[in-house]
Amino acid sequence: MATATVILLDGLAYGMVLFIISVGLTVTMGLMRVVNLAHGGFAMAGGYLAAMMIRAGVPFFAAAALATLAAGILGGIAEMTVFRPLYRKGELAQVLMTFGLTFVFIAALTWLFGTDVKILPIPSYLAGPVDLGFRTYPTYRLFLIVVGLLLFLLVWFVIEGSLYGARLRAAVDNPRMARAVGIDVNRLFTITFVIGCALAGFGGVIGAEMLQLDPFYALRYLVLFLVVVAVGGLGSFKGSFVAAITLGVVETAGKFLFTDIAAFLLFALVFVLLLWRPNGLLPPKSVA
Amino acid sequence: MNPAWHALPWLLAIAFYFTAGGYLSLGTSILVYILLTLSLDLALGYAGIITLGHAAFFGFGAYGAALFAIHVNADPLLGLVVATAVTAVFAVVTGMLILHTQGVTLLMLTLAIAVLLAEAANRAYKVTGGDDGLQFTMGPVLGLFRFDLWGQTAYLYTLVILFVWFVIAWKVVHSPFGRSLDGIRQSQARMRAIGTPVWWRLIAIYAISAAMAGSAGALSAQTTRFVGLNTLGLLVSGIAVVMLVLGGTRRLYGAFLGAAVYVVVQDFAAKVNPFYWMFVIGGLLMATVLFLEGGLMEVLDIGRRWLRRLLRGSDPT
Amino acid sequence: MRRILLGLGAAIAMLVLPGLAAAETVKVGVIGVFSGGFARWGEQFKQAIEVFQKHHGKVVNGNTIEIILRDAGGPDPAKARQLAEELILREKVQFLAGFAFTPNAMAVAELITEAKMPTVIFNAATAVITRRSPYFVRVSFTLPQVSAPIAVWAPKNGIKKVVTVVSDYAPGHDSEQTFIKVFKANGGEILESIRIPLSTTDFAPFFERVLQQKPDAMFMFGPGGPPSVAMINTWASRLKPAGIQLVTTNETQAIDLPKIGRAAIDAIGSSNFTEIIDTPLNKRLRADMTAMFGPDQVPDVATVGTYDGLQLIYMTVAKLGPRPNPDDVMKFWTSGLKWESPRGPIAIDPKERDIIQGVHLRRVKEVDGKLINVDFEIVPDVKDPWKEENK
Numbered sequence: 001m002a003t004a005t006v007i008l009l010d011g012l013a014y015g016m017v018l019f020i021i022s023v024g025l026t027v028t029m030g031l032m033r034v035v036n037l038a039h040g041g042f043a044m045a046g047g048y049l050a051a052m053m054i055r056a057g058v059p060f061f062a063a064a065a066l067a068t069l070a071a072g073i074l075g076g077i078a079e080m081t082v083f084r085p086l087y088r089k090g091e092l093a094q095v096l097m098t099f100g101l102t103f104v105f106i107a108a109l110t111w112l113f114g115t116d117v118k119i120l121p122i123p124s125y126l127a128g129p130v131d132l133g134f135r136t137y138p139t140y141r142l143f144l145i146v147v148g149l150l151l152f153l154l155v156w157f158v159i160e161g162s163l164y165g166a167r168l169r170a171a172v173d174n175p176r177m178a179r180a181v182g183i184d185v186n187r188l189f190t191i192t193f194v195i196g197c198a199l200a201g202f203g204g205v206i207g208a209e210m211l212q213l214d215p216f217y218a219l220r221y222l223v224l225f226l227v228v229v230a231v232g233g234l235g236s237f238k239g240s241f242v243a244a245i246t247l248g249v250v251e252t253a254g255k256f257l258f259t260d261i262a263a264f265l266l267f268a269l270v271f272v273l274l275l276w277r278p279n280g281l282l283p284p285k286s287v288a
Numbered sequence: 289m290n291p292a293w294h295a296l297p298w299l300l301a302i303a304f305y306f307t308a309g310g311y312l313s314l315g316t317s318i319l320v321y322i323l324l325t326l327s328l329d330l331a332l333g334y335a336g337i338i339t340l341g342h343a344a345f346f347g348f349g350a351y352g353a354a355l356f357a358i359h360v361n362a363d364p365l366l367g368l369v370v371a372t373a374v375t376a377v378f379a380v381v382t383g384m385l386i387l388h389t390q391g392v393t394l395l396m397l398t399l400a401i402a403v404l405l406a407e408a409a410n411r412a413y414k415v416t417g418g419d420d421g422l423q424f425t426m427g428p429v430l431g432l433f434r435f436d437l438w439g440q441t442a443y444l445y446t447l448v449i450l451f452v453w454f455v456i457a458w459k460v461v462h463s464p465f466g467r468s469l470d471g472i473r474q475s476q477a478r479m480r481a482i483g484t485p486v487w488w489r490l491i492a493i494y495a496i497s498a499a500m501a502g503s504a505g506a507l508s509a510q511t512t513r514f515v516g517l518n519t520l521g522l523l524v525s526g527i528a529v530v531m532l533v534l535g536g537t538r539r540l541y542g543a544f545l546g547a548a549v550y551v552v553v554q555d556f557a558a559k560v561n562p563f564y565w566m567f568v569i570g571g572l573l574m575a576t577v578l579f580l581e582g583g584l585m586e587v588l589d590i591g592r593r594w595l596r597r598l599l600r601g602s603d604p605t
Numbered sequence: 606m607r608r609i610l611l612g613l614g615a616a617i618a619m620l621v622l623p624g625l626a627a628a629e630t631v632k633v634g635v636i637g638v639f640s641g642g643f644a645r646w647g648e649q650f651k652q653a654i655e656v657f658q659k660h661h662g663k664v665v666n667g668n669t670i671e672i673i674l675r676d677a678g679g680p681d682p683a684k685a686r687q688l689a690e691e692l693i694l695r696e697k698v699q700f701l702a703g704f705a706f707t708p709n710a711m712a713v714a715e716l717i718t719e720a721k722m723p724t725v726i727f728n729a730a731t732a733v734i735t736r737r738s739p740y741f742v743r744v745s746f747t748l749p750q751v752s753a754p755i756a757v758w759a760p761k762n763g764i765k766k767v768v769t770v771v772s773d774y775a776p777g778h779d780s781e782q783t784f785i786k787v788f789k790a791n792g793g794e795i796l797e798s799i800r801i802p803l804s805t806t807d808f809a810p811f812f813e814r815v816l817q818q819k820p821d822a823m824f825m826f827g828p829g830g831p832p833s834v835a836m837i838n839t840w841a842s843r844l845k846p847a848g849i850q851l852v853t854t855n856e857t858q859a860i861d862l863p864k865i866g867r868a869a870i871d872a873i874g875s876s877n878f879t880e881i882i883d884t885p886l887n888k889r890l891r892a893d894m895t896a897m898f899g900p901d902q903v904p905d906v907a908t909v910g911t912y913d914g915l916q917l918i919y920m921t922v923a924k925l926g927p928r929p930n931p932d933d934v935m936k937f938w939t940s941g942l943k944w945e946s947p948r949g950p951i952a953i954d955p956k957e958r959d960i961i962q963g964v965h966l967r968r969v970k971e972v973d974g975k976l977i978n979v980d981f982e983i984v985p986d987v988k989d990p991w992k993e994e995n996k
Contacts, residue, residue, distance in 0.1 A: 003813060003816075003817065006813060007810060007813060010807065010809040010810060010813075014806075014807045029392070035392075082574070085577075085578060086577070089577065089581070091338070092332075092529075092532075092533045092537060093533065093577045093581075095529060095530075095533065096529075096530060096533040096534065096573050096576065096577050097573065097574055097577040097578075099526065099530055099573060100569070100570045100571070100572070100573025100574040100576075100577070101570065101574060102570070103566040103567070103569055103570030103573065104566070104567060104570035104571065104574070106566050106570075107564050107566035107567040107570060108567075110564070110566075110640075110644065111564060111567075114645075114648065115644040115645045115648055116645060116860075116864070117830060117831050117834055117864050119834075119863070119864045119866065121866075129842065129846065136846060138842045138843075209838075210806055210807050210835070211806060212831035212832075212834060212835055213831075214642070214830065214831055215644075216641065216642035219642075220642065221806070223399065223403075223522065224806070226392075226395075226396060226399075227396060229392065230392050230393055230395070230396040231396075234392060252807065252809070252810045253810070255805075255810035255811060256810035256811070256813055256814055259799050259800075259801075259811060259814060262801070262802050262805070262811075263407040263410070263411065263773065263802035263804065264404055264407055264408075266804075267399075267400040267403045267404050267407075268400075268404065270396060270400050271397060271400045271401070271404070274389070274393050274396060274397055274400075275385065275386070275389075275397070278388075278389045278393045279393065280393075309694070309695055310690065310691045310693075310694035310695025310696070311691060311695065312690075313686070313687040313690040313691065314687055314691065316687075317683060317684075317687055403804075407802065407804075410773065410774065410803075411773070413775065413778070418774060418775050418778070419680075419707065419708065419774035419775035419776070420707055420708060420711060420731060420733070420775045421682055421708045421711055421712065423711055423712070423714060423715065423737065425715075437690075437694075437716070437719050437720060438694065439690060508683055512682065512683045512686045512687075512712065513715055514682045514683070514686065514708075514711065514712040514715075515682075516680065516681075516682040516683075516708040516712070517680070517708075518679070518680055518681050518682065518683075518708070519683075523679075558639070558640065558675075558676040558678070559675070559676075564640075565640055565676070566640060
């Protein structure tokens with residue numbers, strides 16, 4: 001029982017990291033159908049920035065906040081310069097463009113920081129173990145779960161409860177109709193893109209304990225983020241939450257129970273889920 | 289198009305053979321990538337099958353050819369045919385499972401197949417050699433031409449196979465079947481409405497494309513007498529897509545241009561500074577998207593228009 | 606050391622007797638990984654080459670040694686072979702060298718045999734490589750070589766029950782098999798053997814499984830880089846509090862210790878090179894590394910592999926001249942060569958063309974606020990046990 005609880009917690013923590021980084025990608029891909037392979041680059045940039053600031057003496061949370069902000073600004077700049085000319089072009093041009101951008105990200109970070117793993121020190125009060133009563137457990141992972149849950153509630157609150165959220169839902173469900181009733185979908189997209197990149201940057205910071213930072217981060221973990229998007233359903237933030245948690249918990253439990261087939265678990269699961277629900281677990285109305 | 293243009297790439301390829309010096313093996317790897325990219329043009333360019341899993345077929349063909357050479361027969365052509373055929377069968381089976389989906393879903397499914405196959409190859413290390421790879425020997429081509437140190441046989445052998453596949457691809461895309469793929473790409477619903485068996489057509493082109501990719505893999509294995517897990521890697525799938533879009537989709541020759549430019553630029557940039565060739569490639573990809581709508585083939589189109597104008601002394605438009 | 610002095614003596618003799626040998630350029634082609642996710646290996650190759658050239662110059666007996674770097678971009682056998690062909694046919698190199706990854710080295714075996722190209726392996730560590738071509742020589746280490754001594758030591762020092770956890774690829778298998786065999790032969794018991802997929806990001810579930818088995822220690826082999834760092838962190842947070850020791854091979858190199866942090870304390874390692882050992886050559890290497898590349902830079906396994914590979918090539922040119930016959934080179938390399946490496950005395954096994962060297966058993970400790978590997982035993986003159994097994 002104790003072990004089962006620990007495995008569940010591990011799965012949740014892993015799922016939360018995936019959710020935080022992927023949620024922005026899900027929504028922007030659902031909104032504009034822009035295939036953004038550079039998304040991992042923003043997460044990586046956030047992580048690197050925070051690592052630099054913490055080394056320079058900035059406290060963990062301040063560094064995380066600043067890195068989140070910076071990733072958002074970087075996302076805004078990229079949206080205005082690189083992504084805007086892409087909307088008219090097909091998916092393939094977007095793939096090429098964002099793949100190229102990822103290469104530039106990787107080369108830039110290699111140039112600035114070398115190829116080694118960058119360690120992002122976590123504050124001492126989160127670093128140690130915590131006593132759960134039946135055994136100890138890393139405090140930081142509990143922190144990840146709490147932050148993930150809070151963030152999910154915040155995103156839910158904004159999307160379900162604010163005007164911005166109402167517009168966003170309308171635009172994802174039916175972009176043409178949304179335009180017709182006067183919603184500025186392009187502006188909505190810019191805002192969402194910036195928020196998505198900021199969240200990715202935040203995820204890059206707090207997830208660095210699990211998804212280690214090095215220049216190849218942007219490509220290495222990209223597949224994981226795309227998996228969450230596809231399994232959750234394009235444009236659906238709740239879908240990406242359910243997908244991330246499901247994948248996190250099932251994969252973690254599977255690895256514990258069946259170490260022999262651990263390598264096949266994630267993608268076998270993805271394969272089955274996508275054949276079962278090709279539009280994702282919780283697709284928005286436009287594709288359901 | 290003036291038939292003279294068709295001869296150009298092949299003449300260049302033959303001229304390269306006589307002038308390459310120590311670069312023939314680079315040339316061979318370009319030809320292999322061209323074949324892989326060409327195969328992707330059929331599936332992705334013409335039929336609109338969004339895939340990030342062509343490495344599965346490339347690797348399947350590569351391991352097929354290697355295992356056949358080790359356990360059955362070292363004749364290259366026989367091995368190539370067998371590897372190509374088994375890859376096609378593999379594509380039909382997986383295609384039947386996934387080709388009813390589209391877009392990101394299809395992308396992830398193709399990717400999942402490639403990842404699962406790569407993991408399987410790693411686990412079956414007793415057969416595949418796992419991470420160590422498989423080293424093997426090949427017999428001479430047609431019983432006459434042995435694979436020499438200079439890579440001459442390898443280059444010409446690959447070039448001939450590429451030519452055969454190009455002719456097949458040309459016939460396919462200019463057949464009524466090929467034209468129906470155009471329709472399917474634009475709207476599956478519409479094609480279904482006019483009675484086209486969409487699903488079967490997709491499986492057919494998927495199998496042809498996979499067979500080509502399998503041939504490319506087999507050639508890669510045979511010409512280097514080595515096969516490793518990297519042939520099944522995500523990078524192979526990704527680079528094939530990049531080469532195709534870089535060159536220009538639905539042009540067939542786009543594959544030639546994209547693969548050649550990518551490999552040569554990478555090779556050159558890596559020699560100038562091995563640490564930062566990604567800057568150069570990344571910049572090249574972004575510039576292509578921003579300034580050339582139809583990939584590098586557009587440069588050729590512009591060049592051709594210029595040439596025609598120059599020759600005729602008037603604007604043909 | 607003596608041979609280097611001899612070489613230097615010869616060099617001076619040549620310089621003062623002009624006209625004896627025409628100055629030529631000796632080309633050495635180094636195939637490494639300088640870009641992509643594994644570029645760290647290439648960086649170490651490059652640094653070692655620069656330090657070596659600072660120590661020994663670029664001229665041997667009036668012949669300039671030119672080093673040509675080529676990037677394979679990762680484990681990519683076809684690319685490695687293509688680069689090797691170009692280096693041999695186009696650049697007309699006298700020596701091939703480098704190879705961070707086993708598949709890349711394996712892929713050139715046929716080629717170097719046909720071309721009779723003496724080839725020095727700087728890093729790739731799967732045991733079988735040198736059997737694949739009579740023109741290979743290795744100056745790095747083999748995985749069984751570093752895995753066996755610790756398996757002898759462990760049962761004598763209270764570690765009776767072990768769970769092995771290795772990355773699921775050839776080097777991991779090599780390491781696992783050697784450890785299990787030697788450990789059992791010395792009276793140890795293996796409770797479970799877990800192979801972790803290379804694509805793993807969160808290691809917690811595997812380590813929870815180890816925890817359930819309640820072993821005395823966990824033997825671990827990771828693929829280096831981010832995953833290895835994560836594995837040691839997971840051990841520290843989950844297994845160490847339960848009193849389960851960590852036994853590894855090269856996982857706790859000084860270059861990685863700052864990244865692993867205090868989590869690495871008490872980890873037991875087994876390596877062919879401990880970075881702080883007091884050989885004169887190592888002191889000099891360390892000093893120059895920090896002077897040239899910054900205070901964080903320390904020599905690592907691949908650094909000394911490259912350094913010694915170049916020592917070998919310089920010795921060869923000094924002895925046989927700029928255009929040696931390949932078979933003479935191989936005869937020289939299999940003549941029972943011994944020389945002084947930064948890691949201590951090393952030798953080349955004349956029969957297997959593989960390295961014989963001391964293996965350092967050590968423990969990570971915090972000394973004056975710095976994490977370092979402290980040797981508690983050096984097993985001298987270890988041959989590759991795999992070759993002894995598979996004669």
